[in-house]
Amino acid sequence: MATYSRLPGSVALITLQNPPVNALSAAVRQGIVDTVQRALKDPKVTSVVICGQNGKFCGGADIREFAGPMLGPPLVPMIHAIEAVDKPVAAAIEGVALGGGLELALGCHYRIAHSKALLGLPEVTLGLLPGAGGSQRLPRLIGLTAALDLITTGRHISAAEALKLGILDQVTDNNVVDQAVEFVRRVAGQPLDSRRLSTLPCPPDVDSLLDKAMVKVRQRSRGALAPVACVQALMAAASLPYTQGMEKERELLTTLFNSGQARALQYAFFSQRVVGKWSLPSGASWDNSAARPISKAAVIGLGTMGRGIVVALALTGISVVAVETQEKQLAEASQAVPAMLQREAGRRGLATPPGVISFSSNLQDVSEVELVIEAVFEDMSLKLQVFRHLTSVCRPGTLLCSNTSGLDIDQLAAVTQSPGLVVGMHFFAPAHVMKLLEVVYGPRSSPEAVATAMQLGKRMGKVSVAVGNCPGFVGNRMLKPYLEQANFLLEEGATPQQVDEALEEFGFPMGVFRMSDLSGLDVGWRIRKEAGLTGPGVESTRTRQGRRYSPLPDQVCEAGRLGQKTGRGWYQYDGPGGRVARSDPWVHIFLEAYRAEHDLVARSIAPEEILERCLYALINEGFNILQDAMAAGPEDIDAIYVFGYGWPRHHGGPMFHAGQVGLGRILERLQHHHHNHPDVPHLKPSTLLRRLVAVGSPPVQKWREFINKERVHSQL
Ligand SMILES: CCCCCCCC/C=C\C/C=C/C(=O)SCCNC(=O)CCNC(=O)[C@H](O)C(C)(C)COP(=O)(O)OP(=O)(O)OC[C@H]1O[C@@H](n2cnc3c(N)ncnc32)[C@H](O)[C@@H]1OP(=O)(O)O
Numbered sequence: 001m002a003t004y005s006r007l008p009g010s011v012a013l014i015t016l017q018n019p020p021v022n023a024l025s026a027a028v029r030q031g032i033v034d035t036v037q038r039a040l041k042d043p044k045v046t047s048v049v050i051c052g053q054n055g056k057f058c059g060g061a062d063i064r065e066f067a068g069p070m071l072g073p074p075l076v077p078m079i080h081a082i083e084a085v086d087k088p089v090a091a092a093i094e095g096v097a098l099g100g101g102l103e104l105a106l107g108c109h110y111r112i113a114h115s116k117a118l119l120g121l122p123e124v125t126l127g128l129l130p131g132a133g134g135s136q137r138l139p140r141l142i143g144l145t146a147a148l149d150l151i152t153t154g155r156h157i158s159a160a161e162a163l164k165l166g167i168l169d170q171v172t173d174n175n176v177v178d179q180a181v182e183f184v185r186r187v188a189g190q191p192l193d194s195r196r197l198s199t200l201p202c203p204p205d206v207d208s209l210l211d212k213a214m215v216k217v218r219q220r221s222r223g224a225l226a227p228v229a230c231v232q233a234l235m236a237a238a239s240l241p242y243t244q245g246m247e248k249e250r251e252l253l254t255t256l257f258n259s260g261q262a263r264a265l266q267y268a269f270f271s272q273r274v275v276g277k278w279s280l281p282s283g284a285s286w287d288n289s290a291a292r293p294i295s296k297a298a299v300i301g302l303g304t305m306g307r308g309i310v311v312a313l314a315l316t317g318i319s320v321v322a323v324e325t326q327e328k329q330l331a332e333a334s335q336a337v338p339a340m341l342q343r344e345a346g347r348r349g350l351a352t353p354p355g356v357i358s359f360s361s362n363l364q365d366v367s368e369v370e371l372v373i374e375a376v377f378e379d380m381s382l383k384l385q386v387f388r389h390l391t392s393v394c395r396p397g398t399l400l401c402s403n404t405s406g407l408d409i410d411q412l413a414a415v416t417q418s419p420g421l422v423v424g425m426h427f428f429a430p431a432h433v434m435k436l437l438e439v440v441y442g443p444r445s446s447p448e449a450v451a452t453a454m455q456l457g458k459r460m461g462k463v464s465v466a467v468g469n470c471p472g473f474v475g476n477r478m479l480k481p482y483l484e485q486a487n488f489l490l491e492e493g494a495t496p497q498q499v500d501e502a503l504e505e506f507g508f509p510m511g512v513f514r515m516s517d518l519s520g521l522d523v524g525w526r527i528r529k530e531a532g533l534t535g536p537g538v539e540s541t542r543t544r545q546g547r548r549y550s551p552l553p554d555q556v557c558e559a560g561r562l563g564q565k566t567g568r569g570w571y572q573y574d575g576p577g578g579r580v581a582r583s584d585p586w587v588h589i590f591l592e593a594y595r596a597e598h599d600l601v602a603r604s605i606a607p608e609e610i611l612e613r614c615l616y617a618l619i620n621e622g623f624n625i626l627q628d629a630m631a632a633g634p635e636d637i638d639a640i641y642v643f644g645y646g647w648p649r650h651h652g653g654p655m656f657h658a659g660q661v662g663l664g665r666i667l668e669r670l671q672h673h674h675h676n677h678p679d680v681p682h683l684k685p686s687t688l689l690r691r692l693v694a695v696g697s698p699p700v701q702k703w704r705e706f707i708n709k710e711r712v713h714s715q716l
Pocket residue numbers: 020021023059060061062063064070075096098099100101122123126128129130131132253254257270273274
């Protein structure tokens with residue numbers, strides 16, 4: 001709703017009230033329409049200020065309402081009515097003015113903001129465009145170049161930047177409502193025509209800026225519709241009168257609104273928030289478990305991951321003891337880490353935190369910290385040695401975390417004096433940049449330890465997801481069948497390029513083979529050797545441990561091709577460390593020889609089969625993970641894939657995508673592929689998928705409840 005009060009001096013104050021962010025729900029829109037009418041009719045009122053309750057102007061349209069029928073007064077005429085008022089109307093912006101909230105402010109005649117406020121038009125991130133006149137008013141106010149940047153990126157800007165761009169009329173460090181009231185009193189009686197943005201001319205697109213932008217946006221958006229529609233809306237602003245521009249805005253918005261992409265992106269918005277409200281099978285959860293405050297931490301091991309983790313911690317203001325026992329590595333890290341910290345702080349527009357990192361080669365130096373993150377080489381015996389040492393040098397109560405990407409947390413906990421204080425904190429490289437953090441709880445991890453790791457992740461700006469302790473946890477466990485299918489497809493006749501192109505066309509930034517070359521092919525090779533799947537004495541057959549196995553990646557490694565770092569992998573590069581992947585005749589000859597050796601007849605494989613085999617195998621493992629309670633719900637898996645594995649956000653995440661494709665279809669295709677490849681267990685449809693189809697394929701939002709019920713009745 002919106003409240004109305006008349007302040008001394010003839011100013012009407014309208015306050016938006018819809019906690020927590022005063023989103024423009026039907027009730028708020030109705031409240032605005034009613035109170036603006038009241039101010040208009042009240043002869044004692046000479047000017048109006050619109051503000052938001054609890055220090056937040058407005059977080060935009062109410063995204064939850066998008067799922068149902070649109071009720072209440074529509075936004076566009078509401079904003080037109082405000083713009084048409086013949087008394088000055090000012091927006092007093094505190095906290096946020098985002099999306100429809102900023103569009104509302106653009107309909108006001110003046111905008112005054114607190115210096116800490118954030119403004120933006122993030123609709124594009126929800127699969128929409130600023131469809132309440134924002135795409136037409138903003139370029140009239142700040143020009144095409146700046147509007148293009150804000151509307152196609154959706155980035156939030158500071159009040160200082162908004163002032164510079166001309167979005168704001170005044171910025172203050174004081175009470176913003178008081179300042180706005182004073183401002184409108186001052187301007188009362190002045191002509192308003194030039195303040196009505198819809199009546200101003202839009203600068204024409206003289207340099208074909210928008211055509212050029214369209215080319216770039218199409219390249220970058222990897223199939224996402226909204227960024228393209230945003231440019232189209234700006235083209236309309238630049239070339240059409242306002243009314244026709246608004247018609248185009250409406251038309252584009254309707255198309256986007258009804259697209260699966262908008263639903264996927266809105267789901268992604270909410271899943272990011274759902275995962276913060278974590279719960280464990282034990283009943284412990286975010287609202288019944290207290291996190292410990294952490295001000296001093298240590299990182300053990302200063303390889304690539306350790307260095308990134310040190311920077312991520314230091315950026316939050318935590319003082320870090322960075323330990324590396326190898327002198328050469330320590331010397332390199334103590335040069336590299338401060339530079340990384342400075343670069344990352346600069347990128348985020350922050351001052352470099354002074355003197356928060358101390359380097360040491362001595363594990364004893366961690367004795368005073370509250371939390372340790374071990375980031376040594378991915379080797380269980382080495383990690384066990386480190387944990388044994390830590391438990392003896394750290395003071396009682398210190399949280400011991402491991403940055404393992406898939407090893408058994410429980411085994412590590414078992415060698416410590418307080419197994420309850422051990423959790424996994426699985427960062428993704430580069431750890432100071434990547435948003436995802438898997439917080440891995442074992443059967444003995446205490447709620448306090450999980451809460452502390454989750455809270456610490458949040459402080460570091462990560463999307464932290466609590467996951468159960470199983471090989472590969474959630475992300476890497478699902479990656480295994482995906483990689484496996486990609487290798488099988490090569491055996492059957494596909495090329496690395498064909499597989500990568502199909503996946504990149506779907507929206508991944510990189511296909512599986514380009515990604516493997518980037519990460520280094522030796523990583524998986526070492527894991528397979530440790531698992532006894534390859535190495536000296538293991539026969540080079542296409543069946544290992546009772547199931548189909550492709551020795552292709554092992555043989556590529558044996559040929560000394562470890563990916564970008566050696567300049568050769570599934571592709572060739574200009575040299576070691578080269579970035580541009582080019583098709584390599586060696587790989588094609590190698591694949592032909594391999595197929596001949598194993599009597600495999602290459603067939604032509606359509607992109608649809610590539611996608612089905614790779615993605616449905618991954619999705620199937622996602623269902624197994626939900627069934628095993630290693631993830632609390634589909635949102636957790638989807639957030640992991642969107643934030644850690646490059647899953648295109650406009651497809652929501654693998655589990656959301658399964659729902660969009662149709663669970664019946666996924667089941668039928670998995671059955672088909674499993675029938676053709678009975679020696680591939682990952683293609684066998686999971687029980688949970690079958691059960692969901694059997695009960696009529698409920699929407700993804702209902703799966704969590706269904707799984708919990710099935711578990712109670714022991715159906716899973
Ligand atoms: C065919 C035509 C159909 C017509 C349809 C017309 C629609 C109009 C179309 C276009 C015009 C306008 C579109 C929009 O405005 S879309 C919304 C744009 N706004 C945003 O994208 C902002 C989203 N919110 C945020 O970025 C953040 O929440 C924040 C920066 C505002 C605050 O961050 P923080 O303090 O970290 O809090 P949380 O993110 O945790 O959020 C708290 C709580 O609030 C919920 N929430 C936030 N924003 C919205 C919102 N706009 N609508 C509904 N709910 C919102 C959020 O989900 C959290 O809820 P909780 O998990 O239950 O606690």
